Amino acid sequence: MTANLTELGLRLDDVIRAVPGVTAVFSTPTGLVRSVRSITARIPLALVAVSQTTLADGGDRLSIAASIGVSSEHQAPTTALAVSNAIRAALPPETAEAASVQVRISRISN
């Protein structure tokens, strides 16, 4: 499952980078810990954080957290919304609707 989540994270990195107005994808706050793990285990590192939690009803929920840089050419709220829509569209259909998606703009560049 972890491998699947890592794979999904790597795919979402690319999906987000392709959204107009996105200039960068940054590591999420857990990035440093993940970097150390990535270096020691030599595994590819996704910048987008993907996790899965089991709900009280026994179902699973995906949680996606992305930290991005955006261009000042586009309105930041519009770019954030486009990114969240692109993430949801890239998720497996059975998980997309209930998934928790968090998009955080960390930089606006000229």
Add this chain to the structure above:
Amino acid sequence: MNLGPDSETTLDIGGSGYSLQQLSDYLDAGRTPPITAIDDNAECQVMLDSLERLTTLSTELLAREALEASDVDETWLSSFLTTIGREVRAGKDIPFVAANPHTRLSITEGAVRELVRAAGDSVDGALVGSCSLVGIVDDSEPGATITVNLTLSVVLSVPVVTLAQAVRDRVRSELLKHTRLQIGAINVTVIDVHLLTTVTTAHPTGGML
């Protein structure tokens, strides 16, 4: 840019493991070889943006001051860097409205401060010192009203009041474009004034050029 080894310049930026001094060295080296821990770190990138802008503006200012033999010194530059180093931290999240209850969209306080700083610096003759946003609380409602407090260092090529108003207008415009905050007062305090004087050279015939 050579920075002194004080406590601010040795602090870790954004949990990257790199200090302000090391970021400055990285910038001086043309960001090569690439360092992933810096390139993938939002706070480091915001800091590098600020350092780059400060280098350009201060070099111009220092060149002018050198002509005039006055004393813009490293202390002046260090105080700017110390302030910027403190203000690039991500800080609180400022939410945008999202229609989907499972979606959370936000911009960091650090990104907004950098937006304000870049807007102020883009006005000719202005260099933003400190920038504070008053009225932002964690998980504040979208549309919360904030007050912006700025300090400026200016090169006096136009009246201070005109320059301060230009900064206010530019900052307000950028905040309205990229946030959903209600912008209250934008208070500008000018803390340094650098005078521009015309360098004159004695002409052999006795006139002045």
